[in-house]
Amino acid sequence: MKDDYLWDGSGEPDPEVQKLEEALGRYRQNQPAPKFDEITQTHKAKRPRNFFNWRWEYQLSAVAASLLLAVTVFLFMRQRSRGNPGPSWDVVRLEGAPRVGWHSLGEKSGPGKLGIGQTLVTDSTSRASITLDETGRVEVDPGSRLRLVTNGPGRKRLSLERGTIHAVIWAPPGQFVVDTPSAVAVDLGCIYTLHVDDSGTGLLRTTMGWVGFKLNGHESFIPAGAICQTRPRIGPGTPYFESASESFRSALSRFDFESHTPAERNALLGILLVDARKDDALTLWHLLSRVSDADRPVVYDRLASLAAPPAGVTREGILRLDRSMLDAWWNALGFGDIYLWRTYERDWSQPSRNAK
Amino acid sequence: MERQAVIALPAGESREEDSLVSAARNGDRAAFGCLYDRYARMVHGILLARVPPREVDDLVQEVFLLALRQLHGLREVSRFGAWLGTITRNRANDYFRKTIPDEKVTEPVDENHAESRTTNSTADQEAAMILGVVRGLPEAYREPLILRLVEGMTGPEIAARTGLTHGSVRVNLYRGMQMLREKLAESAKGASLA
Numbered sequence: 001m002k003d004d005y006l007w008d009g010s011g012e013p014d015p016e017v018q019k020l021e022e023a024l025g026r027y028r029q030n031q032p033a034p035k036f037d038e039i040t041q042t043h044k045a046k047r048p049r050n051f052f053n054w055r056w057e058y059q060l061s062a063v064a065a066s067l068l069l070a071v072t073v074f075l076f077m078r079q080r081s082r083g084n085p086g087p088s089w090d091v092v093r094l095e096g097a098p099r100v101g102w103h104s105l106g107e108k109s110g111p112g113k114l115g116i117g118q119t120l121v122t123d124s125t126s127r128a129s130i131t132l133d134e135t136g137r138v139e140v141d142p143g144s145r146l147r148l149v150t151n152g153p154g155r156k157r158l159s160l161e162r163g164t165i166h167a168v169i170w171a172p173p174g175q176f177v178v179d180t181p182s183a184v185a186v187d188l189g190c191i192y193t194l195h196v197d198d199s200g201t202g203l204l205r206t207t208m209g210w211v212g213f214k215l216n217g218h219e220s221f222i223p224a225g226a227i228c229q230t231r232p233r234i235g236p237g238t239p240y241f242e243s244a245s246e247s248f249r250s251a252l253s254r255f256d257f258e259s260h261t262p263a264e265r266n267a268l269l270g271i272l273l274v275d276a277r278k279d280d281a282l283t284l285w286h287l288l289s290r291v292s293d294a295d296r297p298v299v300y301d302r303l304a305s306l307a308a309p310p311a312g313v314t315r316e317g318i319l320r321l322d323r324s325m326l327d328a329w330w331n332a333l334g335f336g337d338i339y340l341w342r343t344y345e346r347d348w349s350q351p352s353r354n355a356k
Numbered sequence: 357m358e359r360q361a362v363i364a365l366p367a368g369e370s371r372e373e374d375s376l377v378s379a380a381r382n383g384d385r386a387a388f389g390c391l392y393d394r395y396a397r398m399v400h401g402i403l404l405a406r407v408p409p410r411e412v413d414d415l416v417q418e419v420f421l422l423a424l425r426q427l428h429g430l431r432e433v434s435r436f437g438a439w440l441g442t443i444t445r446n447r448a449n450d451y452f453r454k455t456i457p458d459e460k461v462t463e464p465v466d467e468n469h470a471e472s473r474t475t476n477s478t479a480d481q482e483a484a485m486i487l488g489v490v491r492g493l494p495e496a497y498r499e500p501l502i503l504r505l506v507e508g509m510t511g512p513e514i515a516a517r518t519g520l521t522h523g524s525v526r527v528n529l530y531r532g533m534q535m536l537r538e539k540l541a542e543s544a545k546g547a548s549l550a
Contacts, residue, residue, distance in 0.1 A: 006504070006533055007511040007526060016537065017505070023483040024490075024506045029400035031413055033392040034420070134425075136450070154429050170450040172426050173442050189442040191449055208449045209442075224495070310523050334496055334524045337438045 088113035089130040089148060094139070096126025119147040122163065132156065135176055136169035136187075149179065164195040173340045183230040186212040188340050190224070200232040205242075210336040213239075223335035226282060231257050238286045241279045248275040252283065269295055273302045281307040281333055289321055307333055370434065370516075377433040380424075388427075392420055395437065397507040398517045399444045404506060405491065405498045406448035415451065419444050438519030489539045497532025500525055 004011030091098070091112040093105040099121045100112045105128065114120055114130055122128055122144045130146075131137040135156050140146055144163020150156070156171070159179040169176045169187045176187040181200030185192075190209025196202045204213055210223040215235035222228045228239040237256035240249060251271040254260070260268070269291065276284055284303040291299055300318050309318070309325075310332040317325040327338045373394070379387035399419050403412045423440055430439050490501055503509045509517070515525045 003530065006529060009510055017533070020486060020505045020536075021508070023479070023486050024502075025508070026480070026483055027404060027409060027487060027506045029397045029416070029507060031396065031400075031416060033389045033396070034417060035389075134422075154426075168450060170443075170446040172429060172439065172446075175429070189446045189449075209445060310521060328521075332521055332523055334520075334528065337435075337442075337519050339432070339435050339438060339519065340442060 088115050089132045092129050094127040094129055098122045098126040098128035114148050116148050116151050119145055121145050135171040139166040160196050162196050162198055166193045182232040183213045183215040183236045188212055202230040204228050212341045238283055240283045244280055245275050278306050374433045377436045381427045388424055395440055401503040401507040402444045402499055403448050405502045407451045419447050435519055437517045441518050493532055493535055496528050500528045501532045
């Protein structure tokens with residue numbers, strides 16, 4: 001079959017695919033591997049050799065010098081690690097006069113530094129950006145308060161107390177986290193915007209990649225093009241695509257954050273199931289673990305009609321919320337590999353004690 | 357002429373690969389070089405789906421150097437491919453963000469802006485046009501299509517390398533190919549009218 005040819009190159013060749021392969025093959029990767037082994041060899045060449053052929057006075061001196069050096073380095077590193085847990089973020093003024101601690105960044109002042117425990121504040125007329133070379137860049141809109149909580153290797157944590165940030169993260173997934181008053185946002189490789197208002201209500205909008213949002217066991221995954229609200233004491237709501245219908249979005253917001261009678265809840269769930277489009281499989285997958293045991297079968301049936309469960313995922317397994325089956329179905333939806341979340345969320349699942 | 361299946365991953369390869377990742381994580385640069393050989397096409401393809409072709413080779417090197425520095429943070433060696441893919445997409449996103457205004461970030465790249473390494477022949481120009489059309493497809497389709505049509509990876513190999521399921525790769529390949537056919541037909545029709 002021609003489809004087999006597209007899949008694995010077997011079967012009857014599809015002339016159109018062959019033509020495309022031929023045309024596009026010129027862009028194929030053809031760079032040889034950098035000499036990673038030479039780097040190792042260079043280090044090996046620098047190692048002292050023939051130590052055991054030295055005279056014993058030299059051997060003793062070398063050992064003593066090494067010990068002295070080791071102790072000095074140990075003490076130095078210990079002191080350094082206590083005083084400086086990681087590099088500071090560079091702060092650049094974009095507009096107005098943003099403040100870092102008591103220091104105001106004016107038009108003529110150079111870039112500032114954001115250290116652990118320090119807060120970047122922008123008033124209604126100022127904007128700033130903060131950058132850390134190996135992690136990413138965060139632009140801070142007017143009317144925001146952003147604090148650096150931790151900054152260790154592989155662990156960068158900010159706290160957005162209010163306002164709006166636009167994050168572009170190139171660090172590996174799971175290393176950059178933002179606390180808000182109502183959820184923890186864990187970067188899983190993306191560009192996103194996070195807004196927190198004065199009441200602590202949050203809104204996360206992902207532009208590229210995806211973000212995990214979690215509080216008190218409630219978790220939401222927000223892929224590109226999707227939005228998720230979060231409320232204090234409740235945590236993240238159910239994510240949805242911006243293109244969803246108005247009635248769908250309205251029903252979802254009421255379903256997530258308002259109190260209602262069982263009859264009202266059933267009515268809201270009915271709207272969600274009827275209005276759901278193929279893309280709204282994102283929302284229905286999340287609802288599987290948020291509805292009651294009695295409601296789960298109808299959510300399963302509707303989701304299965306929009307996006308068939310992959311092999312190995314059964315109705316019974318999903319109805320008893322088998323995590324591996326839920327994960328497999330999520331992966332089949334194509335929004336991102338849930339392994340990343342399961343691997344990294346353990347470290348970040350609760351807000352920092354330092355975060356307000 | 358009937359072509360044979362390009363590459364089928366041997367059953368023992370994943371175990372061998374786990375060993376390579378473990379060795380690389382322990383500082384074995386030669387093992388990391390082997391991982392480069394296995395994953396360079398995936399990284400190259402993911403980047404080509406997102407950034408201008410002239411930038412791709414340099415970014416491939418950057419991605420592997422970043423991965424080398426961060427490899428100690430990888431907890432499950434069996435997920436090296438998915439982890440590396442995410443680093444690659446992050447790096448591409450950063451490039452995208454720096455060079456294109458915010459409001460344009462989610463828009464597909466216009467085919468007229470697609471570049472080629474050389475555009476001095478009709479074949480080169482045609483290839484650049486096709487690549488531009490592929491890069492204008494939705495994100496879910498352009499990556500598997502580029503890995504298949506440009507890098508010569510098979511569907512099973514794409515799934516194995518990226519950590520995605522066979523099902524999602526297969527669906528995205530077929531739907532993407534269907535959409536690509538339609539777009540190319542539209543382009544051809546537009547060209548003939550002009």
